[in-house]
Amino acid sequence: MARFDFQGIGSATAGGSAQTDVLLQLGMMYATGRDCDMDLVAAHKWLNIAAIKGSERAAEMRSELAATMSKADIARALREAREWMTMQ
Template sequence: MARLEMENADFAGMGAGANADILFEMGLACATGRNGDADLVAAHKWFNIAAIKGSPRAGALRAEIAETMNKAELAKALREAREWMTRH
């Protein structure tokens, strides 16, 4: 996961101006394990942020992933999304 975070540092640094499509793609990469192991917590985080930025597809996938997560994972994903939004 760290690899994905590092590769997408340019996008994450965009903050409030980040494009919802880019954030959606980051969620897809995490969900599918495109750059390593799948990370549903990170996928939920990026889909959540993309949904907030206006991506309707992200909201649907966020809900789908949430159904497979336990309460602790979901809480972590929500906390990480909130922290990202606060920083950016």
């Protein structure tokens, strides 16, 4: 199972590339089911956070993923991302 160190991720600047890469990889992990169960809501959540922190690739992937998701699942993913961001 993949492990990520979340300490300091919330304090990343918009251009914090190492931290956005971790968030992007986490989104990709959930989107593909690599080392975990596939979870599109979690994938969208992490890709959204990475996009907010400046990852253009995450923004593109989030958009592609959203096209396959229901509106309810997208709303849930956005809510979870907002909650995570406010806790940081």
